[in-house]
Amino acid sequence: MNPSTEPDAPGTGMLQRAFAVMRALGEIQPEGGRVTRIAKAVGLTQATVHRILHALIAEGIVEQDQNTKLYRLSVDFFALAAQAGNPSGMRALCRPALLRLCASLGDTIFLLVKSSFDAVCLDMCEGPLPIRSFTGDIGGRVALGIGQGSLAILAFLPEAEREEIIRFNVPRLRSYGVLDEVYLRTEIERVRQLGYAGRNSGVLEGMAGVAVPIIDRTGCAVAALSVGTLSARLGEDRLPMVVELLKRQADLIGPQVNPFDVAMRRPMHGLTRAMTTEPIA
Structure with a gap:
């Protein structure tokens, strides 16, 4: 309104x-x-x-x-x-992992968290290469299902919640011109089988990414660690190593996430904003 x-x-x-x-x-x-x-x-x-x-x-x-x-x-x-942007301690918890991954890989690392029907960039560690991402800088927001980080979160949500998000977000994703519900569901199933999201969609020309979910003690995806880099740096020869490093850090973080943290568990929080937010180009 x-x-x-x-x-x-x-x-x-x-x-x-x-x-x-x-x-x-x-x-x-x-x-x-x-x-x-x-x-x-x-x-x-x-x-x-x-x-x-x-x-x-x-x-x-x-x-x-x-x-x-x-x-x-x-x-x-x-x-x-x-001062107010880290109510859950998630940024402090994940910051060492972001620094380690950035130093090891030489690429930009993102921490995305779920916020209602969106994923929000809570933190990032910039590598030396110029890249573009869907969320942009810290605080950037994108519909769940767009970009590797948000797709990794969406794929590992409880089924009922995942279905509701798909229903709500499909009209928002269509503005990209390359996504529909069949495509999204195919990608979600692929991510669930592989355990990571890592196929370059081509939406951001020359850019590629790979992401793994951060799973808390209840088995729910609350966040994702994501690498943003140039397409040439994420070929089949390097991809397994990047995925392994991401998974190792995500596995260390997951058990430390407070499963009762209200800041990470507000499925309807931001509904009005999600309904009025234009997808990020």
Whole structure:
């Protein structure tokens, strides 16, 4: 629902609009944006957006470049987000593994976690090669089923939950032009048989990836370790070694994940956002 037309509950209207503005700014980081662009993105009047921006500036959440007059999220905002961004301890738990894998392989390593119908990049360790990924930087979000990391998670979810996600996500995946339900189910079965996701879909030209699920003590996939690299670096001769290293680290992490951590177990969390999120190109 458009923020400008959504009925306000007492005390919530301006807060909802402020978060809409912050999300819009997040989408256009780091260059920032003008009031006109932000207003168009959130469906509010320029006057309203201008008031919200200056209220956020007063709180240190937004800053305005004095030369370009563009608005962007402030350093203080990212410092605050970093403090709150690891409620489950998952990042701290997995960080040593990411560093080890990056050093051993010389490629970029991603940690993806499940968030409702999406996978979110919780952490990454960049290798020396320039790559592109579906989630982009830390905090990036992609529909489960797109990209090797999210596919590895989806394939090893409980069947009932997996079926519900497939039903919900198929319309979102079709915008890529190469995926349909038959393709997705075939890929899921393949990943379940192999224990990893590692076929280059060709959606990101020249890029390849391989990922393994992180399985907690209940047998549920809560995250994935993923390698992003150039297609030439993930041939049949190197793939088994990469998979083995990923699995070794995932097997060490899995038993340490708290199976009762609410941050990792909210199947309906983010439903509204998932319904309005455009797939990441």
